[in-house]
Amino acid sequence: MAQKTYRDAVREALREEMLRDKCVLIMGEEVGVWGGTYAVTRGFYDEFGGRRILDTPIAEEAIVGTAVGAAMGGLRPVAELMTINFSLVAMDQIVNNVAKIHAMFGSQARVPLVIRVPAGWGQLAATHSQSLEAWFAHVPGLLVVMPATPYDAKGLLKAAIRSDNPVMFIEHARLYGVKGEVPDGEYTLPIGVSDIKRPGRDVTIVSYSRMLHVALGAAEELAKTGIECEVIDLRTLRPLDMARVYASVEKTHRALIVEEDWMTCGMGAEIAARIGRDRFDSLDVPVERMGQVEVPMPYAKNLEELMFPDEKSVAQKVREMVA
Amino acid sequence: MASTSPSRVSVEEAAGIDVTAEEALDWFRKMRLIRRFEERAEEAYGQGKIGGFLHLYIGEEAVAVGAMAALHPKDDVVTHYRDHGYVLARGTEPRRVMAELYGKATGISKGKGGSMHMADVRRHLWGGYAIVGGHIPLATGLALANQYRNLPQVVACFFGEGATNTGSFYSGLNLAAVWKLPLIAIVENNRYGMGTAFERVSAVDDVYRKASAFGIPGERIDGNDVLAVRDAVRRMADRSRSGGGPQLIEAMTYRFRGHSMGDPQRYRTKEEVEEAKTHDPIVRWKRAVIENDLATEDELMKIGDEVEAEVEDAVRFAETSPAPDPNELFIDVLVPE
Numbered sequence: 001m002a003q004k005t006y007r008d009a010v011r012e013a014l015r016e017e018m019l020r021d022k023c024v025l026i027m028g029e030e031v032g033v034w035g036g037t038y039a040v041t042r043g044f045y046d047e048f049g050g051r052r053i054l055d056t057p058i059a060e061e062a063i064v065g066t067a068v069g070a071a072m073g074g075l076r077p078v079a080e081l082m083t084i085n086f087s088l089v090a091m092d093q094i095v096n097n098v099a100k101i102h103a104m105f106g107s108q109a110r111v112p113l114v115i116r117v118p119a120g121w122g123q124l125a126a127t128h129s130q131s132l133e134a135w136f137a138h139v140p141g142l143l144v145v146m147p148a149t150p151y152d153a154k155g156l157l158k159a160a161i162r163s164d165n166p167v168m169f170i171e172h173a174r175l176y177g178v179k180g181e182v183p184d185g186e187y188t189l190p191i192g193v194s195d196i197k198r199p200g201r202d203v204t205i206v207s208y209s210r211m212l213h214v215a216l217g218a219a220e221e222l223a224k225t226g227i228e229c230e231v232i233d234l235r236t237l238r239p240l241d242m243a244r245v246y247a248s249v250e251k252t253h254r255a256l257i258v259e260e261d262w263m264t265c266g267m268g269a270e271i272a273a274r275i276g277r278d279r280f281d282s283l284d285v286p287v288e289r290m291g292q293v294e295v296p297m298p299y300a301k302n303l304e305e306l307m308f309p310d311e312k313s314v315a316q317k318v319r320e321m322v323a
Numbered sequence: 324m325a326s327t328s329p330s331r332v333s334v335e336e337a338a339g340i341d342v343t344a345e346e347a348l349d350w351f352r353k354m355r356l357i358r359r360f361e362e363r364a365e366e367a368y369g370q371g372k373i374g375g376f377l378h379l380y381i382g383e384e385a386v387a388v389g390a391m392a393a394l395h396p397k398d399d400v401v402t403h404y405r406d407h408g409y410v411l412a413r414g415t416e417p418r419r420v421m422a423e424l425y426g427k428a429t430g431i432s433k434g435k436g437g438s439m440h441m442a443d444v445r446r447h448l449w450g451g452y453a454i455v456g457g458h459i460p461l462a463t464g465l466a467l468a469n470q471y472r473n474l475p476q477v478v479a480c481f482f483g484e485g486a487t488n489t490g491s492f493y494s495g496l497n498l499a500a501v502w503k504l505p506l507i508a509i510v511e512n513n514r515y516g517m518g519t520a521f522e523r524v525s526a527v528d529d530v531y532r533k534a535s536a537f538g539i540p541g542e543r544i545d546g547n548d549v550l551a552v553r554d555a556v557r558r559m560a561d562r563s564r565s566g567g568g569p570q571l572i573e574a575m576t577y578r579f580r581g582h583s584m585g586d587p588q589r590y591r592t593k594e595e596v597e598e599a600k601t602h603d604p605i606v607r608w609k610r611a612v613i614e615n616d617l618a619t620e621d622e623l624m625k626i627g628d629e630v631e632a633e634v635e636d637a638v639r640f641a642e643t644s645p646a647p648d649p650n651e652l653f654i655d656v657l658v659p660e
Contacts, residue, residue, distance in 0.1 A: 105442040
């Protein structure tokens with residue numbers, strides 16, 4: 001299989017779906033002439049033209065709201081928001097319209113819409129470094145996908161574009177350059193199915209997006225000392241696929257959730273609660289969580305580096321859990 | 324570009340008005356239907372049979388009826404939450420609208436939307452939206468879909484004057500103008516956003532002048548004159564349909580009832596309301612119809628009786644319809660895949 005970057009995997013998914021279905025169009029800030037803030041749509045404007053690659057003003061509520069109307073009207077828009085932080089400007093559209101229209105009108109209308117949005121950070125300080133996926137995962141009526149690998153990103157994005165339901169597709173700015181195996185040719189992956197990225201017997205680590213790579217790195221280190229972690233990639237945050245997590249916890253009796261978001265009311269809290277309720281008797285130690293330090297992101301590099309779990313701290317936590 | 328519209332005589336100067344007897348009676352019937360429907364809904368609300376918020380359209384009937392008369396049946400419509408009048412004017416069965424208010428399984432949205440979220444997609448009514456201004460970008464998107472798919476439909480987006488102070492009004496119409504989309508914004512100016520007089524909270528209180536921010540035509544019309552509404556919407560829809568981009572109409576009207584049920588109306592005087600009622604759109608249209616020999620008093624009376632029976636039937640239907648099955652709770656949240 002070919003090694004491709006996460007960026008190219010997303011690009012391929014978009015391009016293939018645009019070639020497959022002329023109802024697919026892309027709209028957002030700098031998606032056209034500029035080629036995408038993260039260069040995901042570079043060349044698309046020339047290939048598909050301004051009718052299908054729509055540069056919008058900097059007005060997120062209009063980007064999402066317009067995409068909702070276009071989706072109701074029979075198109076399959078992919079709306080790009082430049083960063084997940086800017087989705088806050090469109091929150092009314094996402095929560096009150098995107099997620100509600102199908103239910104509120106008793107199935108009379110559909111919103112086959114994908115909102116692509118990268119999380120991420122890098123000395124961008126408080127307003128440009130947030131994760132926020134739990135905000136969306138909280139809302140019935142949305143599907144929330146947050147892939148970690150190029151293979152998953154491509155297969156899940158193609159599935160998201162074909163879905164008749166609205167999908168928040170959360171990418172990660174620091175994953176765009178990450179390489180992984182992506183087969184040439186057509187494939188999709190099912191939304192709502194988690195994936196075992198590394199089998200193991202001692203501790204279950206549940207993660208997603210960039211933190212999955214941190215967890216895998218820690219697992220690699222720990223394996224050298226004989227501790228075998230089973231690393232599960234959620235891939236989809238709503239609906240949550242707990243089956244693999246439960247099966248794993250039955251085997252390892254220990255669960256650690258590693259997320260990039262703040263932990264309060266986050267994905268880890270939800271997963272811990274479910275494990276605690278449904279697999280209480282399987283647990284040998286309390287479910288543990290690791291996430292972002294609960295302060296607004298500072299600008300200074302040394303402070304920023306203190307914000308997230310890393311391979312070392314995750315490995316340390318696992319050692320404590322098996323001790 | 325923005326201008327007022329002195330181009331047509333009002334219903335009071337009605338000689339030779341451009342309307343058939345059939346149309347004249349149809350509009351009278353629809354305005355009467357909306358009026359009577361709302362009065363009965365008000366009663367049912369008082370009896371505790373309708374829950375939540377109930378925003379009545381009484382006094383504003385000429386806007387919905389005039390606009391729907393101008394639009395083609397396949398033209399798309401997106402509205403704000405004072406929305407019963409639009410669905411009734413488009414022809415949705417009063418039974419199903421009343422049943423929706425009652426929260427019954429036979430309602431147009433199976434009792435899941437209620438008063439503020441009336442949709443009848445088969446009739447290209449894409450919903451009532453209850454976050455002020457939030458549906459304006461949606462209308463832009465529907466118009467984008469029509470343009471992209473080379474469909475001849477225009478989108479009519481209705482909202483109150485209060486919505487023109489939201490960001491969505493600006494961002495939605497800006498984008499529609501940039502892309503020259505087939506969209507007509509019909510602003511129903513009833514002078515109050517809940518209980519706040521528009522001029523107290525809007526730096527520019529002539530809504531039609533706000534069209535100049537987008538370089539699109541804006542016209543103020545008498546929204547209590549059903550013919551003036553029909554003519555203006557028709558003119559603007561034609562222009563928009565033939566590539567003229569979005570257009571804005573400010574229809575001046577007045578709501579005779581409070582903002583919602585239980586509004587003590589401390590923000591306006593009884594005299595003001597009584598004065599406004601002298602411009603009652605139904606009374607005015609009735610007078611014009613008779614003066615122009617389009618119908619007789621008896622014929623109009625008969626229509627009134629038929630409407631009365633139709634609304635009573637709607638109430639009976641709503642009252643005797645079943646509540647949604649509990650299993651409905653989990654249906655419609657996502658499209659089954």
